[in-house]
Amino acid sequence: MWSLCKAVIVLILSIVLIKWLKAKDPPPIFNIYRRPNKWYFFKYLIFRLAYALRKYSNSGRSVKQGSAQGYGMKFRATIADLDRLQPLEKNAPLAVDAVFFTGASKEGYYLSVNVARRQNNTVNSFWLLKIPNVGLLVSPKYPDSTLKGEIGRAHV
Numbered sequence: 689m690w691s692l693c694k695a696v697i698v699l700i701l702s703i704v705l706i707k708w709l710k711a712k713d714p715p716p717i718f719n720i721y722r723r724p725n726k727w728y729f730f731k732y733l734i735f736r737l738a739y740a741l742r743k744y745s746n747s748g749r750s751v752k753q754g755s756a757q758g759y760g761m762k763f764r765a766t767i768a769d770l771d772r773l774q775p776l777e778k779n780a781p782l783a784v785d786a787v788f789f790t791g792a793s794k795e796g797y798y799l800s801v802n803v804a805r806r807q808n809n810t811v812n813s814f815w816l817l818k819i820p821n822v823g824l825l826v827s828p829k830y831p832d833s834t835l836k837g838e839i840g841r842a843h844v
Contacts, residue, residue: 708726709726711726713725713726773785773805776805776806776807780807781807782806783806783807784804784805784806785804785805786802786803786804786805787801787802787803787804788800788801788802788803789801789802795820796818796820797817797818797819797820798816798817798818799816799817799818800814800815800816800817801813801814801815801816802814802815809836809837809838810834810835810836810837811834811835811836811837812833812834812835813827813833813835814826814827814830814833815827815830
């Protein structure tokens, strides 16, 4: 009796597993944005576990300011330290201090403001505003995004 129940359970699980493995992925939205597929939950659990392990392993460490930038550890003491003009490395010609704001609405409006401060008082800036039935409004110098600033001034 039990062996028959075990066989039925194994048969049902095998059928479910085969159907799951043969299932096709859902098509991307607009042929661009991928949707969760059959592996989504496994990937989610793996990355959630990796995140928890990294958070746990870094919980007792203290980091000197600026010493572990980009490694998921706090490198500024306060939010105020982040929300200010950041120094650019003198011997790094491609150094950048940038801010990006983007927003959109269901009605079709969108705004994108991108400002990147670079060496030699140079700022790269894009300002895009789309208004339905009006069109795309851009900054006057578009597509050229390079602006020159005055010495000692940090804003455009």
